[in-house]
Amino acid sequence: MGKEEKKVARKRFDEIMGVAKNHHLANLLKDKGEDENFEVSDLRYAMEELGPAFIKLGQLLATRPDMVGNEIADDLKLLRDNTPLTPFDEIREVIEGELGQPLEEIYSEFNEEPLGFASIGQVYKATLKENGMDVAVKVQKPGIREVIEPDVKILIKVAGTVDKYVSKSRTYNLPAMAKEFERSIFKELNYLEEVKNIGKITKNFEDVEYIKIPEVYPQLCTSKVINMELIDGYELPDLYDNEIEGINNAEIAQYGCQSYLKQVLIDGFFHADPHPGNLFVTRDNRLCYIDFGMIGVVNDTFRSNFAQLVLLLLDGNSHHLINQLLYMNIITPEQNTDEFKEDIDDLLNSYLGVDMDQMDGIFDDLMNVMIRHNIILPREFVMIGRGIILIEEAGDKLDPHFNLTAELEKFAKDMIKSKFEPGNLVGGGFNYIVEIEHLLKDLPDRLNSTLDKVEKGEIELTMNHTGLDDLKNQLSISLIVSALLVGSSIAIMADKGPKVWDISAIGFLGFLFSAILGIYLIIKYIRN
Numbered sequence: 001m002g003k004e005e006k007k008v009a010r011k012r013f014d015e016i017m018g019v020a021k022n023h024h025l026a027n028l029l030k031d032k033g034e035d036e037n038f039e040v041s042d043l044r045y046a047m048e049e050l051g052p053a054f055i056k057l058g059q060l061l062a063t064r065p066d067m068v069g070n071e072i073a074d075d076l077k078l079l080r081d082n083t084p085l086t087p088f089d090e091i092r093e094v095i096e097g098e099l100g101q102p103l104e105e106i107y108s109e110f111n112e113e114p115l116g117f118a119s120i121g122q123v124y125k126a127t128l129k130e131n132g133m134d135v136a137v138k139v140q141k142p143g144i145r146e147v148i149e150p151d152v153k154i155l156i157k158v159a160g161t162v163d164k165y166v167s168k169s170r171t172y173n174l175p176a177m178a179k180e181f182e183r184s185i186f187k188e189l190n191y192l193e194e195v196k197n198i199g200k201i202t203k204n205f206e207d208v209e210y211i212k213i214p215e216v217y218p219q220l221c222t223s224k225v226i227n228m229e230l231i232d233g234y235e236l237p238d239l240y241d242n243e244i245e246g247i248n249n250a251e252i253a254q255y256g257c258q259s260y261l262k263q264v265l266i267d268g269f270f271h272a273d274p275h276p277g278n279l280f281v282t283r284d285n286r287l288c289y290i291d292f293g294m295i296g297v298v299n300d301t302f303r304s305n306f307a308q309l310v311l312l313l314l315d316g317n318s319h320h321l322i323n324q325l326l327y328m329n330i331i332t333p334e335q336n337t338d339e340f341k342e343d344i345d346d347l348l349n350s351y352l353g354v355d356m357d358q359m360d361g362i363f364d365d366l367m368n369v370m371i372r373h374n375i376i377l378p379r380e381f382v383m384i385g386r387g388i389i390l391i392e393e394a395g396d397k398l399d400p401h402f403n404l405t406a407e408l409e410k411f412a413k414d415m416i417k418s419k420f421e422p423g424n425l426v427g428g429g430f431n432y433i434v435e436i437e438h439l440l441k442d443l444p445d446r447l448n449s450t451l452d453k454v455e456k457g458e459i460e461l462t463m464n465h466t467g468l469d470d471l472k473n474q475l476s477i478s479l480i481v482s483a484l485l486v487g488s489s490i491a492i493m494a495d496k497g498p499k500v501w502d503i504s505a506i507g508f509l510g511f512l513f514s515a516i517l518g519i520y521l522i523i524k525y526i527r528n
Contacts, residue, residue, distance in 0.1 A: 013154050019046050040075045043068075047076075052083055052119035052144060053151035056185050063273075063386050066370065066377045067172055083119045086141045088112045091122060094142050098222040105129065106220070110137075120144055120188065125230060128217070133229065135217070138191065140224040145189055152182050172376060180379070188293045190223045197292040198228070204267045210255045212280075212288040231290065233282040240397045247285055253395035253402045255287040260391045261411040264296075264384050268303055272296040272383045274390050296383040302328075306384065307415035313366060314359065314409055316348045331375055343369045359405040360396070364389050 020026070023046040027038035047058040061068050062076035092103055103110055109127040115136065116123045121144075124137045159178035162169050187193045195216055202213045212231070220227035239249050256279065263270035271278070272294040280288040298306070305328045312321045322344060325331045331340075347365050351358075367385050370377060377385075388404070395402035 009150055009154070012150060016050060016151075016154060016158075019049050022046075040071050041078075043072060044075050044079055048080055051147065051151070053148045053155070053185065055079060055083070055119050056148075056188075057155070057181055060181060060184065064382060066367070066375060066382060067177070070368070070371060083141075085114070085117055086122060090142050091124075091139050094139050095137070095225055098225045099220060108132070126227075128220075128227070134232075135227045136214070136230045138226040138228070140189070140191065148185060148189070152178075152185065156182060184294075191226050192221065192223050194292050195221045195226060197295045200269055201263075201271070201289065201292060204263070204269065205259070208259070208262075210251075210286055211259050212282050212286040214288065214290060231280045231282065231288050233280045233288065236276040236279040236281060236394060236398075239281060246283060247281055250399040250401070251285065252281055252287055253398040254407075256391050257395055257402075257404050257407045259287060259289075260387055261407060264298070264387070265303055265307060265411045265415045268298045268300065270296045270298075270384070270387065272387065274387050276390075276394055279394070296380055296387075298380050298384075302380060303415060306381075307412040310363075310408055310412040311416070313348075313362060314356075314405065316352060318344045318348050321348070328378075330378060330381060331370070335373060335375055337373075340369075340373050343372070356406045356409070357401075357403045360392055360403065362405065363408075364392075 023042040024038040025043060025046060028043065044058060047054040058076045058079045062073050062079065065073035068076070095106075096102055099106060106129060107126040108129040111125045114122045114124050121138055121140045124139065125134065126137050127134050156175070156178045159174035163174045195218065198213060198216050205211045205213055214231060215229040217227040234244065234247070236252075238244070239247060239252065243249070256274075260270065260274060271289050271292065273291065274289070278289060278291045280290060282288055305324070309321070309324045309328065312324050315321075318341065322331075322336060322341065326333065326336060347362075347369055350365075351362055363385060367377070367382075388408070392402075392404045395404055
């Protein structure tokens, strides 16, 4: 950083600190009541005053009540984007510079009044000259990266300083939070990331007739410009308490629920901001998602664990539910206090004996219990929880008989059942084979390292063996079971020889014999 850049950065840092001081933001790191001048809305006003990067940060924090509390999170949802509208002449320069052609050669019509605008970009309606299709043209404001980048650097520096000197703040891991924000906002500044997201979602819903995803024109997309199909229809809130000819509100509510749960529990790739402004309804009664800048991704393990968590929550067993929260590292053993257990018991007891159609809101209640206990939740868990709450609220406004909980239970059960389908078992067996191969490759090096430490006296071994013969027998059987599982997986993957239920008979018998031996070992263990 040059001398002049340092001077500009210092000036901006002083400006940020001045705004923070004027709005009493230091109070956020103190106990409540220490600064009588502080109001919950002060954080929102400060972020609006500081511009695009801080507005985006505020929008992110509005989705994280586990970090800032419900009161501040709710207030941040009122954030107003006060950034000025960029003149069309400057927008034209961006489009022509990015696409390499004069505007008139690309579009037969271009409405210079934006359909919408925010801190990062502006959206316009236009008609493509090539095919006469109406498109929404999303254009990044010129110079916005240069405005945001220094502010993000300052945020990272401030987060590190606060974490170092204010012990209370360490619960929130501010440096990690600042780095996550940096990653998120620069992804959003690259419009090609959104184009890829749209492509992935489109593929996941290619066989689902009731969902519409806008078509994108890749040849007219860059890191700063997107051309996509303009949706002809209604914003979701237009349907609230309103009947529109050709539109079935109850069906739309169900489409929203099923499509969101499919994204989370089946695809593992989901729209992370499904608020009503990002949902449209086409004139032929299909639900359409827009704005794919914020996407959540969860792996198979998380989806499976989350499905189990949902079923345990609906089952009402607090002990098993808390064990699942511990297993998923959502809470730590230290956070599993008697008070927390009592609050979980109270939550589940409040739904005891209640029919499924009266259990809407239970997931929101679970999140609120954890927030009250200052539990910082995993980012993906918060995204999914917020999405469920948004879809549930919209569904209730569309249809008084809407029941998300029943659909959630159905999808969770289907997710668990799918784990035990032959194809998935084979896939799991292959993964275990790979892990065993890696273990065997690493074993000589690890043995040499361990023996070297023993020779140098760095490891002391104290052995006291009792019941070694019995242990040896059980270990032998366990190894046989493992070998059978691996061999059976290979037999099924080879797809040769006689078959039972369309899978290798040898592999099937191997799995069956492994199960019998496994049950024998468990029974013997319990008896001992």
